[in-house]
Amino acid sequence: MGRLGPTEIILILVVIILLFGAKKLPDMARSLGKSARILKSEAKAMKSDDQQSAPADPPQAGTTDQQPAPRTIQAAPGDVTSSRPVAEPSDTTKR
Numbered sequence: 769m770g771r772l773g774p775t776e777i778i779l780i781l782v783v784i785i786l787l788f789g790a791k792k793l794p795d796m797a798r799s800l801g802k803s804a805r806i807l808k809s810e811a812k813a814m815k816s817d818d819q820q821s822a823p824a825d826p827p828q829a830g831t832t833d834q835q836p837a838p839r840t841i842q843a844a845p846g847d848v849t850s851s852r853p854v855a856e857p858s859d860t861t862k863r
Contacts, residue, residue: 772780788796 785793
């Protein structure tokens, strides 16, 4: 398969605009960027959790295990409405 030339790229962009509409494309790009930021921050948090959970010394026999504080997922810096605790109950409806 050969490389894409400028005419092929323009044709692909026109087809995408016709399929999704010009009004939905910025929203789709925004949500894609937000998802990428969340994925990146979660990957970084998992990596730091792995480094913290691998102790250099084995645990002492007299120490007690402490539960770590629940982590918070943040979509973007300063975006308080979309951040939530990880251990949040999934069903909050009262029956």
